[in-house]
Amino acid sequence: MKRFALLSFVVFFAFATGALAEKPFPNRNITDVVVWSAGGGTDVCNRIVTAEMATILGTNINVINKTGGVAGSVGMSHAFGMPHDGYTLCGLSESNVTAGVQGGWDKKFDVWDAFIVGGSPDVISVTPDTPYKTLKDLIEAAKANPKSIKASASGAGSIHHLNLLAVENGSGAKFNFIPYKGSNDAQNAAMTGEVSVVVTSLAEQQQLLRGGKLRALGMLIPESFDVQDLGSIPSAFTAYPGLSKYLPISQAIGFAVPADTPADAKKVLVDAFNKAMATDKVKTWAKENYYLLSGKTGAESKKVFDALESNFAWTLWELGAATVNPETLKIAKP
Amino acid sequence: MQLFERMGSFFEIVGSMVIDPMSLAVLFGSVLLGILFGAMPGLTSTLGVALLTALTYSMNTEMAMICLMSIYVGGTYGGSYASILINIPGTAASAATALDGYPLACKGEGGRAIGLTTTASTIGTIISMLFVVCISPIISKFALQFTSFEFFLLAFFGIIISGTLTAPDLVIKGWIAGFLGLFLACIGRDQLQFFPRFTFGIPELDSGIEVVPVLIGAFGIPQIIEVLRSKTAMAKAKELQKILPEIGTVLRNLPAIIRSSLIGVGIGAVPGIGEDIAGWVSYGTAKNTSKHPETFGKGEVQGVIASETANNACVGGAMIPLLNLGIPGSPPAAMLLGALMLHGVTPGPMITFEHPTFIMEIAAILLLASIAMWITGMMLAKQVVKVLRIPTELFMPIIGVLCIIGSYSLGLNIFNLYLMLPVGIICYFLTNMGYPIAPLVIGVILGPMADENLRRALMVSQGSFLPVFQRPVSLILFIIIVWTICSQFGWYKRGIGKLKDILGFKRANS
Numbered sequence: 114m115k116r117f118a119l120l121s122f123v124v125f126f127a128f129a130t131g132a133l134a135e136k137p138f139p140n141r142n143i144t145d146v147v148v149w150s151a152g153g154g155t156d157v158c159n160r161i162v163t164a165e166m167a168t169i170l171g172t173n174i175n176v177i178n179k180t181g182g183v184a185g186s187v188g189m190s191h192a193f194g195m196p197h198d199g200y201t202l203c204g205l206s207e208s209n210v211t212a213g214v215q216g217g218w219d220k221k222f223d224v225w226d227a228f229i230v231g232g233s234p235d236v237i238s239v240t241p242d243t244p245y246k247t248l249k250d251l252i253e254a255a256k257a258n259p260k261s262i263k264a265s266a267s268g269a270g271s272i273h274h275l276n277l278l279a280v281e282n283g284s285g286a287k288f289n290f291i292p293y294k295g296s297n298d299a300q301n302a303a304m305t306g307e308v309s310v311v312v313t314s315l316a317e318q319q320q321l322l323r324g325g326k327l328r329a330l331g332m333l334i335p336e337s338f339d340v341q342d343l344g345s346i347p348s349a350f351t352a353y354p355g356l357s358k359y360l361p362i363s364q365a366i367g368f369a370v371p372a373d374t375p376a377d378a379k380k381v382l383v384d385a386f387n388k389a390m391a392t393d394k395v396k397t398w399a400k401e402n403y404y405l406l407s408g409k410t411g412a413e414s415k416k417v418f419d420a421l422e423s424n425f426a427w428t429l430w431e432l433g434a435a436t437v438n439p440e441t442l443k444i445a446k447p
Numbered sequence: 448m449q450l451f452e453r454m455g456s457f458f459e460i461v462g463s464m465v466i467d468p469m470s471l472a473v474l475f476g477s478v479l480l481g482i483l484f485g486a487m488p489g490l491t492s493t494l495g496v497a498l499l500t501a502l503t504y505s506m507n508t509e510m511a512m513i514c515l516m517s518i519y520v521g522g523t524y525g526g527s528y529a530s531i532l533i534n535i536p537g538t539a540a541s542a543a544t545a546l547d548g549y550p551l552a553c554k555g556e557g558g559r560a561i562g563l564t565t566t567a568s569t570i571g572t573i574i575s576m577l578f579v580v581c582i583s584p585i586i587s588k589f590a591l592q593f594t595s596f597e598f599f600l601l602a603f604f605g606i607i608i609s610g611t612l613t614a615p616d617l618v619i620k621g622w623i624a625g626f627l628g629l630f631l632a633c634i635g636r637d638q639l640q641f642f643p644r645f646t647f648g649i650p651e652l653d654s655g656i657e658v659v660p661v662l663i664g665a666f667g668i669p670q671i672i673e674v675l676r677s678k679t680a681m682a683k684a685k686e687l688q689k690i691l692p693e694i695g696t697v698l699r700n701l702p703a704i705i706r707s708s709l710i711g712v713g714i715g716a717v718p719g720i721g722e723d724i725a726g727w728v729s730y731g732t733a734k735n736t737s738k739h740p741e742t743f744g745k746g747e748v749q750g751v752i753a754s755e756t757a758n759n760a761c762v763g764g765a766m767i768p769l770l771n772l773g774i775p776g777s778p779p780a781a782m783l784l785g786a787l788m789l790h791g792v793t794p795g796p797m798i799t800f801e802h803p804t805f806i807m808e809i810a811a812i813l814l815l816a817s818i819a820m821w822i823t824g825m826m827l828a829k830q831v832v833k834v835l836r837i838p839t840e841l842f843m844p845i846i847g848v849l850c851i852i853g854s855y856s857l858g859l860n861i862f863n864l865y866l867m868l869p870v871g872i873i874c875y876f877l878t879n880m881g882y883p884i885a886p887l888v889i890g891v892i893l894g895p896m897a898d899e900n901l902r903r904a905l906m907v908s909q910g911s912f913l914p915v916f917q918r919p920v921s922l923i924l925f926i927i928i929v930w931t932i933c934s935q936f937g938w939y940k941r942g943i944g945k946l947k948d949i950l951g952f953k954r955a956n957s
Contacts, residue, residue, distance in 0.1 A: 151501035152785025160504060160789075178501055181860075183654070216650060263907060269640065291906055292639050294899075297784075301718060301774050307594040307907055320773055324796030401791070434641035436653070 138199055138378040142173040145368060147204030148188030151178045154316070158230050158366045159204035161398050165389035170381070176204070185209045186217025193224065197371040199378030207232070207272055207365040210422040213442045214435035221442050222422045225369035226379065227414040228386050231399060231406040232364025233316035235276045235333040236346060241325065243309045248331040248352050251310065255286035264288035264310035265299035270429045272364060273299070276333050277312045278428065279359035280349070303327060314364060315340070315403040334361045340403070362424060365407070365417055383410050423447045456804060457580060460811040470513055477514045478819045481521020482827065486529050488663050488853045491538045492522025492722075496782040500789065508790040513812050515786050519779050520762055520816040523722055524568045524824065527755050528831055531560050533846060535666045539658065539892055540722030540758040542885050543730040545666070546613065547743060547750035554746055558832045562690040563748060564755040565824035566697055567704050571756035572817035574708035575715065575763020579770070580810045587771040590716045592920045595904035600915070600924040601717070602897035605724045606890050607931055608731045613883035615744075618935045624882045628890015629897065631656050638899045639906075651862040660854040660867040661891045667850040668871020669878045671843050690828045696748070703733060703749055704756050711757035715764020721777025722758040723892055729757030763813055770794050770806050 145163050149155040156178060163174040179188035185205060189212060192203035203225070210222045237248065245251040255262050266273035269292045281287060288310060293299040296313040300321060303311045311318070311327060315338065321327040323342045331349030332338045335357065338346050350356050370379065389395060390408040399406050409417060424447045426439040439446075464470045477499075484495035495518045503511035526541030531548030544564070551560040593601075606629060610621030634645045635655030646652040697704075707729040714725040733753035734743045743750050765776030766783075773795035775781035787794055798805055834842075854867040874884050908914050915921050933939040 150497060150782075150785060151504070152782070152787070152789040154788075156501075156785075157789055176501075176504075216653070268638075289906075289909075291903060293903075294638065297774065297781075301772075302594070304772065304774075305591050305594045320793050320795030320797050326796055432641065436650075 138375075138381050139170055139172045141200065142175055143167075143170075143200050143202060144195075145174055145176045145202040145204050146188050146192040147176055147178045148180065148185030148192075148209060149178070149204075149206065150180045154233070154364075155204055155206045155366050157402075158404075159368055162230050162386070162389050162395060163202070163368075165392050165395055166382075166385045169385045169388050174202075182212075183215045183217030184212035186212045190218055193220075193371060197374050199370055199374050199382060202368040202370055202382075204368045206367075207363075207418075207421045207425075210418060211270070211425050211429060211435075213422075214426045214429055214437045214439050214444070216436040219442075221444065222418050223415060224372055225418075226372045226374065226411065227365070227369040227409075227418055228367045228382070229365045229407040229409045229414045229417060230367040230390070230395075231404050231408070232366050233314035233402070233404050234338065234361070234363060235273060235312055236315045236318055236322075236329050236338075237277075237280060237331050237333060237349060238303075238311050238318060238322065238327040238329045240303050240306065240309050240311075241328050242306075243328075245330065246328075248347075248349055251330060252284045252286045252353065255288055256284075259287035260289045262288050262310060263291055263308040264312065265291050265293055265302050265308040266312040267296045267299050268292050268294060270425070270432055270434045272362060272425075273312045273314070275362050275424060275428055276360070279362060280312070280333065280356065283356035283359045284353045300327075315346075319403050334363065334405070338403075362421070363405070365414075365421060367407075367414075386410060419445075420447070453580060453807065457807045457811060460804065460807050461814060464509075464513070464811060464815060470510065473510055473513050474517055474815055474819050475823060477517035478521040478816060478823050479827075481518035481523075482525035482528075482820070482823060484518065485522040485525020485527075485541075486537045486831075488529055488535050488537055488667060488849060490853065490856070491526075491659070491779075492519050492540075493779045493782055495519075495522045496779050496786070500782060500786040503786065504789060508792060509808060511786065511790055512809065513815075515783055516809065516812045517816040517819065519783065520572055520759065520813070520820055521823070522779070523759050523762055524565070524755070524820055526758075527564045527568070527751075528561065531564070531751070532557055532831065532834060534670050535846070535850075536662065538722070539662055539888065540726055540761075541754065542662075542666075542723065542888060543609075543612075543726040543754035544751055546730070546754075546885070547745070547747045550744070550746035551748070551751065552835070556746070557835065558690050558828060559692070560748070560751055561828040561831065562692045562825070563696065563700075564751055565821055565828065566692050567700070567707075567752045567756040568759040568824075569817045569821040570704050571708045571711055571758075571760035572762060572813060572820070574705065575712045575760040576810050576813040576817070578712045579763050579766055579806065579813065583767040583771050583806070587716070587768055589713075590718060590768045590772070590774070590776070592918075593717050594918070595900040595907060596914055596918060596921045597924060598720075598900040599897050599904055600921055600928065601720060601724070602893040602900065604924060604928050604931070605720075605727060605893045606886060606897070607928060609727045609889040610883070610886040611931060611935065612727070612731050612734060613744075613885045615883065616881050620882045621886050624877065624884065625886035625890045628887040628892075629894045631661065631887075631891050632894020633898060637902075638895065639902055651860075655895065656866065656891060657860075657863055658888075658892050660863040661870050662888050663850045663853050664867035664869075664871035665874040665884050665888050667846060668868065669875040669884065671847050671850075672875050673878075674839055674843050690825060690832075700749060700752055703752055706732065707753045707756035708760040711760025712764035712767075714757070715761035715776050716767045718768055718774045718776055720893075720896070721765060721779070722761045723889070725757040725761040725764075726754035727889065730754045759817075766809055766813070770798060770809060772796065 147156050147159050160176050167174040179191050181187040192201050195201035212218050239245050266277040291308055296317045302308045322329050329346045332346050335350050337348050423445050426444045429435040430439050484490045496515050503514050526538035527544045529535050529537035530541040530545035531552050534545050534549040536542040536545050548560050606625040610625040614621030636643050636653050710729045711725045730753045733749050734740050765780040768774040768776045769780045775784045854863045
C-alpha cells in the first residue's frame with residue numbers, strides 16, 4: 114500500500130512537471146521589479162499596465178518595489194540577476210539610464226529590451242505675478258538680461274533640467290538655474306516666489322496650473338495639449354521652431370526584460386503589452402493623469418533609450434556629476 | 448455657517464467609519480504596527496508608511512488612508528517607548544523625550560511617564576486635527592513664507608537649540624557636538640553640484656552619511672558600553688504601577704499640552720521639516736518658560752509631555768500643506784503623497800473641487816487614529832514596562848543585536864554597520880567628556896538642509912546676505928538665533944541686568 118502510494122506520487126509528479134514543461138510561456142506567475150518607490154510615477158504606471166497584461170496572459174503579475182542604490186541600480190541588478198526567461202520584468206524609467214555613468218552598475222542600458230508605456234510631457238510655466246504672458250515675452254526678457262530670471266527644474270541633471278537646457282540652447286536665452294531636490298520642491302519654490310520659471314512635467318504641474326497658481330507658457334513637445342479647465346497649451350515649437358533640434362526629451366516610463374530573453378517569451382509579452390495599451394482602462398488612466406502613451410517596444414524603444422542615455426550621460430559628465438566617463442561604457446555623444 | 452456644515456459632514460464620516468468593522472480592524476492593526484515600528488530603534492514611521500504603501504494598492508482609497516495614517520500616528524508615538532525605557536530614541540522625533548523620560552524610568556516611574564505621554568500625544572493629535580478642519584488655508588499661506596534662507600536659519604536654529612538644551616555643563620560643548628554633526632552631514636556628494644566632499648574615493652560615502660545608523664550608533668552603543676561596564680542598574684520597573692494618568696496631572700499640564708500642540712502644528716505645516724524639530728523646539732520652550740528649569744533633564748514630567756505632544760501634533764500640521772498645496776510637510780507626509788498618487792488622488796489647490804470630502808476624511812481618520820492610539824497605548828504600556836525586568840546581562844546584548852539589525856535593515860547595506868560602530872565608540876568617549884550626543888545627531892539630520900538651502904539661497908540672491916534682514920520670517924528667526932546664543936554668555940546677562948536697572952525694571956526679588 115505504501116509502495117503504491119509512493120509510486121502514484123511519483124507518477125503524478127512526472128505528469129505534473131511534464132504538463133508544466135509543455136505549457137507555453139507564461140505558465141507561472143510573473144514578477145515585475147519596480148526600481149522606484151511605491152506611489153511614484155513608474156510604480157503607478159507599471160501597476161496599471163501589468164494588471165491589464167495579467168488578464169490577457171491569464172497569469173498573475175506581482176509588482177514589487179526594490180529601491181535604492183544609484184539611479185535604481187539595486188532593483189536593476191536584482192532583476193538582471195534573475196533567470197533571463199521573461200518571468201522577471203524590471204519596472205523602470207528614463208532616469209535609470211544614468212546608472213552606468215554614475216557608478217551604479219557597469220552595464221550600458223542596451224542590456225535591456227524596453228517596453229515604453231509613455232510619460233507626462235514637460236511644460237514651461239511662470240508664476241502669475243510675472244509680466245510674461247507668452248513664451249516670447251519670457252524668452253525676450255531672458256535674452257535682454259541673461260541669467261536674471263530664476264528658473265527651477267528639479268535637480269541638476271534631471272530630465273526637467275535637460276528640458277530647460279534644451280530650451281536655452283534652442284532659443285538662445287539664458288536663465289539662472291536654481292537646483293532643487295525634486296519636482297515638488299522646484300514647484301514649491303515658485304509658490305513662495307523664490308523662482309519665477311518652472312519646468313516640470315504636466316502631471317506634476319496640473320493641479321497648480323488649474324488652480325491658477327502657475328501660468329503655462331508652452332508644452333515642450335511638438336504638439337499642443339488640452340488641459341481640463343485651462344484649454345489648450347500651445348507647443349513651444351510654434352514660437353521657436355529651433356527647439357525641434359533639441360526637443361522633445363520625454364519621459365519614458367515602462368518596464369524591460371533582459372535583451373537576451375528567448376524570442377518566443379518576448380513575443381508573448383509584446384503581444385500582451387500591445388493589447389494592454391489598447392484597453393480603455395489604460396487610455397482613460399493616461400488621459401486623467403496627463404500622460405502621453407507611447408507603446409514602443411523592440412527596436413523602436415531601443416532608439417528612444419539610446420538617445421536618452423547619450424543625452425543624460427554626456428550632460429551629467431559635463432556637469433561633473435558623473436563618476437564614470439561615458440566613453441568607457443561606449444556611450445555615443447549626442 | 449460654513450464651519451457648522453463642515454463639522455456636520457465631519458461627524459457623518461467619523462460615524463460611517465466607526466460602524467464598519469473592517470475599518471476598525473485596519474485602524475487598530477495599523478496603529479499597533481505603527482507603534483511597534485516606532486518603538487524599534489532603526490525603524491521609523493517614514494519607513495513604515497513606505498513599506499505599507501505598496502500593500503495598500505488593492506484597498507480602496509479610504510481604507511488605504513486609514514491604514515497609512517494610523518501607521519504614521521502610531522509610529523510617531525511609539526518612538527517614546529524606547530526613549531523612556533532604554534534611553535535609545537526609537538525615532539529621531541523622540542530624541543528629546545529621552546532627556547527626561549529615561550531619568551523618570553530610572554526613578555521607577557516609567558509606566559507613569561508612558562501613560563502621560565500617551566494621553567498628551569492623543570490630545571496633541573486631536574488638536575492638530577482641529578487645525579486641519581478649521582483653518583488650514585491660513586496655515587498654508589504661512590507655510591509659503593519659507594524660502595531657502597528661512598529653511599537654512601530654521602535648520603541652524605534646530606542645531607543651536609538642541610546644543611543649548613542638552614549640554615550638561617558648558618553650553619559651548621553642546622554647540623561643538625552640533626557642529627560635529629553638521630560636519631558629518633557634509634560628507635558625500637553635495638546636493639547642488641555633485642562635488643564629492645570628504646569621500647576619500649570610497650563609493651559608499653558618495654550618497655552621504657545615513658541618519659539611521661548614526662542615530663542608533665550614537666545613542667545605542669554608548670548606552671550598552673556604559674551599562675555593561677559600570678554594572679549600574681538601568682531603569683527599574685516598580686511593582687503595581689499606575690499607568691492611567693490622574694486627571695489632575697493632565698489638567699495641570701493642559702496649558703503646556705496646548706502650547707506644545709500649537710508648536711507642533713506650526714512646525715509640521717512648514718514643508719520639509721517634521722517631528723524631530725518639533726520635539727526639540729517644544730522641549731526648549733517648556734524649559735525656558737518653566738518656573739524651575741533646573742529640574743529639566745532630571746526626570747521632569749513637563750519635558751516628556753512637551754516633546755511627545757509636539758511631535759504628534761506635527762502629524763496634523765504636516766497634512767495641512769500636503770492637502771491644500773500638494774507639498775508634504777514632513778518626510779512621512781512625502782511618503783503619503785506617493786500613496787495618494789497611487790490611489791489617483793492628487794492633493795493640491797483643486798482637491799476641494801475634485802474630492803470635496805477628502806480633507807474631512809483625513810481629519811476623521813486622524814481623530815480615530817489618535818483614539819485608537821490611546822487605547823492601544825494604555826493596554827501596551829503595562830506589558831512594555833516589563834521589559835525592564837529582564838536582567839541587564841541579557842538585555843543589553845539583545846539591544847546590541849537590535850542596533851545591528853536596525854542599521855542593516857535600512858537598504859540592507861553592510862556599510863551602515865561600519866558607520867554605526869565607530870560613530871558609537873566616538874560618541875561613548877564624547878559622552879564621558881561631557882559632550883551631549885543629541886545635538887550631534889540633530890546636526891546630521893538637519894545638516895543637509897542647512898547646507899543645501901544656504902547655498903541655494905545665495906545662488907538665488909546672487910551672493911548677497913541682505914535678504915536675511917529683508918524678509919520678515921527670516922529676520923525673526925535670525926533675531927531668535929542671536930538671542931539664543933547671546934543669552935548664554937555672562938556679559939549678556941549682566942548687560943541685560945544693568946539695562947533693567949537703568950530702565951527701572953528691577954524687581955525686588957531678582
